[in-house]
Amino acid sequence: MIGIYLSGTGNTKHCVEKLVYLIDDKSKCLPLEHPQIVHILEKHYIIVLGYPTQFSNAPFMVRDFIKKNSSLWKGKKVFCVNTMGLFSGDGTGCTARILKKYGAEILGGLQIKMPDSVCDSKLLKKDIEENRQVVKNADKRIEQVAEQIRCGKYPQEGLSFIAHIKGLFGQRLWFYHKTLGYTDKLKISDACIGCGLCSRECPMGNIKIKDKKAVSGEQCTMCYRCISLCPQKAITLLGDQVIEQCRYEKYK
Structure with missing residues (x-):
């Protein structure tokens, strides 16, 4: 098993590392931008893929990585993890559908609420103690899921048709232009x-x-x-x- 992630403010890194190490403390976790990531993934067959959701979609960098390395996924078993500030819908399903197209087996999905990471908006902001509680709740949930997985039961959050509809109409259709590709708005x-x-x-x-x-x-x-x-x-x-x-x- 290996964990890979895109993490901007550290939320997803923490969640993927905690989950993977609880399942197998000998496994490694690496960022998606690691220079040898493709070569490393070729040697592993169980992958935990983590990323933050953006307007109920996976970041374009993550979707782009999957598509650019389409031959990599055949025969791989992938568990998708997405972090969210409030709402995800089918955040895990956004990558799961692409991965399945390239021959991956989707083991399941986990959608974890973490502190909001959008630094230049007042929306969803909480004080430090509230955010600490959010992290504690996330850690407890990850511990529960790790125990489930050790028993061979993978949660299926964000992978259903209903979740797809929620993500599509909840945010993705309205903000699709923001996540269609990379942006030049920085x-x-x-x-x-x-x-x-x-x-x-x-x-x-x-x-x-x-x-x-x-x-x-x-x-x-x-x-x-x-x-x-x-x-x-x-x-x-x-x-x-x-x-x-x-x-x-x-x-x-």
């Missing part, structure tokens, strides 16, 4: 000091440092990693001001 203000942290951390390699300033390209996958880490709060995406830098580490 904004970097004059507060940037060119420290390079965002450039080093971006999973897409979308941010470069030019003339001691960060410059964004057109390949943002909306993970919010750079926004949650920028020491100057100089980066925004959906909003125009950083409301809170939402990192999992704050709520442990």
